[in-house]
Amino acid sequence: MSGPSQTSMGQGSRIVLNVYLGIFFIYMFLPLILMVAAGFNDFSPPSVTVWRGFTLKWFGVLAADTRMWQGLINSLIIASIVIAVSLPFGLAGAFLISRFNSRFNGLIYGIMVSPLLTPGIILGISTLIFWRNIGVSGGLITAAIAQASFISSYTMLMFMARLERQDITLEEAAMDLGATHAQVFRRITLPFLRPTILTAGFIALLQSFENYNTTIFSIGGSSTLVTEIGSRMRFGLSPAINVIGIIFIVLTIIFATVYVVFRQKERARAAAR
Amino acid sequence: MNNLLKSFGPTMTAVILLLAGTWIIGMIVGPQLIMVEQSLWHNAKASDAVGVSVRIDKLYNEVDLLGFSKADAEAMQASPERDRKIAGIAASIAEKKALISKLEAHEVKSTRAYSLRNYAMMTGNHIAIFFKTIAASVAVTLIAFLVCYPIAYTVAKLATPGKAALIMLGLIVPYSINELLRIFAWLMILNYNGVVNYLLGLIGFDPVPFLESGAGVFIAMVYAYILFMVFPIYNAVETLDMAQIEAARDLGAPVWQIHRRVVLPHAKPGIAVGCIMTFMLSAGSYAVPYIMTRGTAAPWFTQLIYNKFFESDDWNVGSAYAFTLLVACIMFIFMMMRLFKVGIKDIAK
Numbered sequence: 359m360s361g362p363s364q365t366s367m368g369q370g371s372r373i374v375l376n377v378y379l380g381i382f383f384i385y386m387f388l389p390l391i392l393m394v395a396a397g398f399n400d401f402s403p404p405s406v407t408v409w410r411g412f413t414l415k416w417f418g419v420l421a422a423d424t425r426m427w428q429g430l431i432n433s434l435i436i437a438s439i440v441i442a443v444s445l446p447f448g449l450a451g452a453f454l455i456s457r458f459n460s461r462f463n464g465l466i467y468g469i470m471v472s473p474l475l476t477p478g479i480i481l482g483i484s485t486l487i488f489w490r491n492i493g494v495s496g497g498l499i500t501a502a503i504a505q506a507s508f509i510s511s512y513t514m515l516m517f518m519a520r521l522e523r524q525d526i527t528l529e530e531a532a533m534d535l536g537a538t539h540a541q542v543f544r545r546i547t548l549p550f551l552r553p554t555i556l557t558a559g560f561i562a563l564l565q566s567f568e569n570y571n572t573t574i575f576s577i578g579g580s581s582t583l584v585t586e587i588g589s590r591m592r593f594g595l596s597p598a599i600n601v602i603g604i605i606f607i608v609l610t611i612i613f614a615t616v617y618v619v620f621r622q623k624e625r626a627r628a629a630a631r
Numbered sequence: 632m633n634n635l636l637k638s639f640g641p642t643m644t645a646v647i648l649l650l651a652g653t654w655i656i657g658m659i660v661g662p663q664l665i666m667v668e669q670s671l672w673h674n675a676k677a678s679d680a681v682g683v684s685v686r687i688d689k690l691y692n693e694v695d696l697l698g699f700s701k702a703d704a705e706a707m708q709a710s711p712e713r714d715r716k717i718a719g720i721a722a723s724i725a726e727k728k729a730l731i732s733k734l735e736a737h738e739v740k741s742t743r744a745y746s747l748r749n750y751a752m753m754t755g756n757h758i759a760i761f762f763k764t765i766a767a768s769v770a771v772t773l774i775a776f777l778v779c780y781p782i783a784y785t786v787a788k789l790a791t792p793g794k795a796a797l798i799m800l801g802l803i804v805p806y807s808i809n810e811l812l813r814i815f816a817w818l819m820i821l822n823y824n825g826v827v828n829y830l831l832g833l834i835g836f837d838p839v840p841f842l843e844s845g846a847g848v849f850i851a852m853v854y855a856y857i858l859f860m861v862f863p864i865y866n867a868v869e870t871l872d873m874a875q876i877e878a879a880r881d882l883g884a885p886v887w888q889i890h891r892r893v894v895l896p897h898a899k900p901g902i903a904v905g906c907i908m909t910f911m912l913s914a915g916s917y918a919v920p921y922i923m924t925r926g927t928a929a930p931w932f933t934q935l936i937y938n939k940f941f942e943s944d945d946w947n948v949g950s951a952y953a954f955t956l957l958v959a960c961i962m963f964i965f966m967m968m969r970l971f972k973v974g975i976k977d978i979a980k
Binding site: 371375378379382383385386387389390392393396404405406407446447449450451453454457458459464466467468469470471472473475476477478479480481483484485486487488491503506507510526529538539540542543547564568570571574575584587588591592595599600602603606607610611613614615617618621622625 | 634635638639640642643646647648649650651653654655658659660661662663665666669778781782785789792796798799800801802803804805807808809810811812813814815816817818819820824825826829854858886907911912914915916917918921922925933936937940946949950953956957960964975976
């Protein structure tokens with residue numbers, strides 16, 4: 359599909375391109391490698407220029423850090439709320455757009471995707487103000503709601519993409535055969551959406567867990583793992599932060615590899631068909 | 632209603648409308664409107680505010696004194712005169728208390744004065760910071776485009792499937808690593824005693840204060856948001872038919888003409904999305920300036936907003952600043968849609 363152009367490309371430009379790619383990936387990965395290395399260095403503050411020998415002791419320091427654990431728990435609480443909110447909202451939004459034909463569709467769609475194009479801090483601020491007017495001050499709840507306002511847009515887009523490929527005649531046939539609306543939804547629509555519900559839930563979890571800009575503006579006095587990391591980076595650097603980096607990087611590499619391999623297989627299967 | 636009702640029946644349609652409505656109104660439109668409203672008023676204290684509070688203090692003192700007299704009266708021997716005296720004092724206390732609460736209500740009820748005053752607060756230094764933030768974000772966006780376009784094109788059209796998957800992996804991994812950690816890596820590099828200054832020291836240079844000069848913010852920002860440009864362009868270029876490129880080449884078009892006439896026009900929606908995302912993330916970034924300056928360099932506009940909300944506790948001015956930032960982002964979006972001639976449907980896919 360994309361291979362043949364290799365031959366038609368000049369030798370010289372291919373070298374230039376490869377060098378360019380090489381530099382780009384050094385640029386992308388060298389900072390991360392340095393961060394990982396400093397996490398194993400027996401020296402604080404984190405450094406790679408002063409090397410005092412290999413150690414795993416920062417893992418222990420991190421494990422003993424109760425504020426980090428509290429942050430992790432808060433992150434998981436927020437993420438659960440976000441998943442519980444953004445899946446039904448996103449799904450309802452997707453149904454609305456794909457099945458409700460009105461001249462306002464463009465406007466509704468624009469509003470539903472607008473949180474993705476809005477700076478995160480503004481989502482946090484507006485949520486904070488909105489809820490304070492009803493008497494709820496900043497905390498885990500407002501942080502979860504602020505996050506859900508844009509994560510619902512992600513889930514909505516994912517459900518929409520899935521619904522576009524739906525064979526609507528199945529639902530119609532079931533209806534003709536006397537199934538109730540609830541039955542059709544439970545037996546046909548929901549099973550069809552199941553894979554998307556899982557991936558959308560996973561994306562919502564990641565987005566919520568990783569979020570900083572929206573959260574810091576709407577969480578009040580509490581903290582998540584990521585906002586806790588943020589305040590550590592500013593005040594009192596410790597290699598324990600690098601250890602968090604190591605853990606994140608390892609997890610990311612695992613997930614990304616699984617994703618890319620899975621995608622390649624999908625494509626190979628699609629090509630074989 | 633049409634298809635929605637037909638597919639789901641009345642009950643589920645109601646639930647769907649309720650859910651979508653809650654999201655759209657309660658979480659998107661409502662909060663934004665409240666924020667704009669908040670930005671348009673400020674607490675105007677009544678002009679005699681000081682006099683009123685002095686009077687309230689005085690009344691409190693009088694109530695305290697009357698309390699003592701009342702205690703004295705209660706210590707007297709039981710007699711009709713004692714009861715009369717106590718009743719008199721109690722009535723007097725009640726009267727003064729009523730006056731106090733009336734005055735206090737008046738004092739607390741500061742009126743909301745609607746004006747553009749909060750926006751007018753943005754003068755001199757703050758305006759400079761605003762434009763610096765916008766200009767720097769545009770520069771980040773431009774750099775990201777120039778760096779990422781060849782990468783996206785290579786993955787989409789030039790590399791063999793195996794190599795493309797590998798490059799893809801090399802892009803997804805740093806892209807998925809938490810923003811803060813990516814910034815932190817650069818903090819270690821650009822710190823006063825960081826890697827770059829160590830290397831400069833080896834060849835005899837004095838250390839450069841990257842963080843204090845604000846250069847650190849810019850460098851880390853390019854790094855943190857550059858990959859948001861790659862994927863949209865990749866998605867757009869990937870749908871381009873290879874035959875078009877080959878046809879152009881067969882007809883003798885040089886490489887730059889192929890890109891200018893064939894690839895770039897096709898990639899327009901992707902470029903627009905990439906630019907919008909990169910700009911929005913940069914202009915709205917709180918994490919990068921927060922970590923990379925550690926308070927030593929001139930602030931980013933988002934930090935001004937944060938300070939208004941959480942340090943000077945002036946949510947009205949804070950809202951005005953936040954809305955200004957939002958308007959800048961919206962204007963950028965419309966400019967991109969204009970420039971690349973794409974619609975909102977092309978952008979949010």
